[in-house]
Amino acid sequence: MRQIKMKIKIGTRGSKLALWQSNFIAAEIVKNNPNIEVELVKVQTQGDKILDAPLAKIGGKGLFTKELELQLLSGKIDIAVHSLKDVPTELDEKFKIAVIARRENPFDAFVSNKFSNFDELPQGAIVGTSSLRRAAQILILRPDLTIKNLRGNVDTRLKKLDAGEFDAVILAAAGLKRLGYDSRINQTLTQIIPAAGQGAIAVEIRADDSKTFDAIKFLNDYETCAEVKVERDFLQVVGGGCQIPVGIFAEVDGDKIFARAVIASLDGKNFVKDTAVDTIENLDNFGKNFAEKLLANGGREILGIMT
Secondary structure, eight states: OOOOOEEEEEEEOSSHHHHHHHHHHHHHHHHHOTTEEEEEEEOOOHHHHOOSSOHHHHTSGGGGTHHHHHHHHHTSOSEEEEEGGGSOSSOOTTEEEEEEOOOOOOSEEEEOSSOSSGGGOOTTOEEEESOHHHHHHHHHHOTTSEEEEOOSOHHHHHHHHHTTSOSEEEEEHHHHHHTTOGGGOOEEETTSOOOTTTTOEEEEEETTOHHHHHHHGGGOOHHHHHHHHHHHHHHHHHTOSTTSOEEEEEEEETTEEEEEEEEEOTTSSSEEEEEEEEEGGGHHHHHHHHHHHHIIIIIHHHHHHHO
16 A cells, blocks of 8 residues: 655646646646645636626636635645636746646637638638737738637537527637637637637746655656746736737747737737747846837737827
């Protein structure tokens, strides 16, 4: 009989996707050290409670993390598992992101029961998304389309599509793949720049909890950590969250990092888009410098229009 030397309580939202992510982290921890016992603790966040309004109108990113952080602070959980794209770029000093696991497909997916790809959508077709970033980039590509707000978990969104409320919906490919809905993906929309950290799982702990950190740090993926550092540094400088249509994607290739980004107005009529490349040696400054470049080339004016 194995002797349990440590127990880790994992805080998670209750959605199927959140539970998949938390169970994945739990399984990896136990596989790495069978003497650790794990327990999942479900926590309902503000973002889970309010489902009838766009995220941008009810507060943005902290909606999915604040309650989990309160549970961390109280000691009721030892780690909180998040989709990294939901985590604010600035954390309270009491917490830290201890782990960023290797990410799944970072792009958005086109899902439709009527059309095989994005270009087939007819004029005026109704496209569902809860993301201002997605909506703005869709309108940049196809200003003739109609965007309709779509909230809820993955299953709820797919049910609304199947009920005929939308001609197509745009969802994160990572969530669909993790839940076994690969077959629902008609097209991976690489032309739409993802959200910072999209597809990556983050594990948050109390900043002073070195014991838990030592137990889970093996989960960190070097390339993913480098990529999302660029993305989150960019986002921090731009100041973008759910309230502003900002997309940023970085990719490591050998000793180089390639990135592309967009800052857009809500209607997609005004936008600035660019690409950049640098070496891993300049990782600490790459995202910030790229953000300053886009702001100087028109991004600041676009953001000014919306504030």
